[in-house]
Amino acid sequence: MGTQLGPHTRDPEPGTTLGPEPRPRPPGGRGALLTMRRRRALLPWALLTPALVVIGLLLLFPLARIVWLSFREYGLRELVSGESAFVGAANYLTLLTDPYLWRVAMFNTVAFALVAVVATLVLGTLVALLLSTLRPVTRVAVVSCIMVAWAMPAVSGTYVWMWIFDVENGVVARALMAAGAIDPGGYNWFADRLFFYGIATLNVVHGGFPFVAVTVLAGLLTVPRELHEAALIDGAGAWKRFWHVTFPVLRPVFAVVTVLSTIWDFKVFAQIYLMPGGDVGGSQMLNLGVWAYVRSFSHNDYGLGSAIAVLLSLLLLGVTVVYLRVLFREDELR
Structure with missing residues (x-):
């Protein structure tokens, strides 16, 4: 079957084919297209956010707490009083010099x-x-x-x-x-x-x-x-x-x-x-x-x-x- 052309459409030149029709652009032009792409890129992170929050609470917070303790003098007295002194890298120096x-x-x-x-x-x-x-x-x-x-x-x-x-x-x-x-x-x-x-x-x-x-x-x-x-x-x-x-x-x-x-x-x-x-x-x-x-x-x-x-x-x-x-x-x- 041949391609039907409108009354104001010229016949294609011999040996040429009609290409696919261009995709319609979303309303708003290029800005809307970029917004749509950003939403698609952020969608996986939005779905992973609850799991990342749980992992952060269960793993990252204890790890940060341990790093914080490693720079302080924290013994039984400090555990009871809740106050501790910052000693810098003294704990690491003591550790690395311990045979x-x-x-x-x-x-x-x-x-x-x-x-x-x-x-x-x-x-x-x-x-x-x-x-x-x-x-x-x-x-x-x-x-x-x-x-x-x-x-x-x-x-x-x-x-x-x-x-x-x-x-x-x-x-x-x-x-x-x-x-x-x-x-x-x-x-x-x-x-x-x-x-x-x-x-x-x-x-x-x-x-x-x-x-x-x-x-x-x-x-x-x-x-x-x-x-x-x-x-x-x-x-x-x-x-x-x-x-x-x-x-x-x-x-x-x-x-x-x-x-x-x-x-x-x-x-x-x-x-x-x-x-x-x-x-x-x-x-x-x-x-x-x-x-x-x-x-x-x-x-x-x-x-x-x-x-x-x-x-x-x-x-x-x-x-x-x-x-x-x-x-x-x-x-x-x-």
């Missing part, structure tokens, strides 16, 4: 977090690879079982591991006594710094690997089979297929679980504090999180305890920023 920070608390925090994060990621990834080979019904049953460990509260899990490594009546102690490896009186695993954090690592990895396994499994199910089939035809082994095919596709997934695991393991508290010796100030077992609590509530030095908490927050922020920058830089180079 206990570098020899014990910082070393325990960083070394424990590195070992726990690596162990959690490796075990979680291996479990995810195993789950990806199972049938759907069997996979659901196994996932339901391992999620029990993730859902278990940290306090309950810590007491279970304390019972397993009890000095005299623990499962490990009884097995070693029966084998003649230790004396009948048992062995205090919690008195040795290495064994203490070994038990804490088992506790944290046991509670954290299900999250990594389920998250990585969700990513594995999105990897196209054609990529693995092509790599298998080219003669690539299991490790090469994982490293050159699976890992590049799941890089964002591993970034998320690594950052979250790092944050969780750097600020571990209950798994250290509840174990024998984990709540004693000046011992060789404290990390930064527990040390901040002990200095604040056992020694009534809330200013120095707040300074330790701020240092831990800055350490977490620095580790997260560095890891994300390295990750994004690798993506840009590809």
